[in-house]
Amino acid sequence: MADIKFMDLSSNDNPATTDSVLIGNASDGLKRTSLGNIVNLAKIAGPALHLEYVEGTNNPASTDDMAKRTVNIQAPDVPGYTFAFWLSSATLGSVRPSYVEGPNQASTKVWIYYDPNEDIASIDPIKIGLEAVYVKSEMMQG
Known part of the structure; x- marks a missing residue:
């Protein structure tokens, strides 16, 4: 079984895009993803x-x-x-x-x-x- 580390983002003044967090929904359950993936998901060309x-x-x-x-x-x-x-x-x-x-x-x-x-x-x-x-x-x- 993989060793999973959880970090308290509020105590980290400089999280990296390679740091991981857990995300989830009702159909797919919990998964680990990088902060970089979340940033890319939220990016939209030009201002919102x-x-x-x-x-x-x-x-x-x-x-x-x-x-x-x-x-x-x-x-x-x-x-x-x-x-x-x-x-x-x-x-x-x-x-x-x-x-x-x-x-x-x-x-x-x-x-x-x-x-x-x-x-x-x-x-x-x-x-x-x-x-x-x-x-x-x-x-x-x-």
Whole structure:
């Protein structure tokens, strides 16, 4: 029978990729593998996440009340990545609350808050900026 050594990785400040650990699942049971194999399994070409900055502007002079209060946004297509969600909606050049209607939809609206007593038509257009977050498409399969 082979002599198997177990190491406490938390006490080792410099584990090597040749060091072994036990892995297992219900169908195959326990097996020993090197840390290098686990690293190779987790490697994905390119970063796992990608961000794209997107801006849009409302139309306060419109006769359509929704066009005054919302900004339509569309996440651009990014080869090799799948859109995941919107992050950090903010008005640019003014301080107003904003709300992303569909935070996990690539095409959605951002709502802009106006005080009920404000005359929206007299206000300059408001620009919204936010980040589209993408996940590497390879990670979404399976």
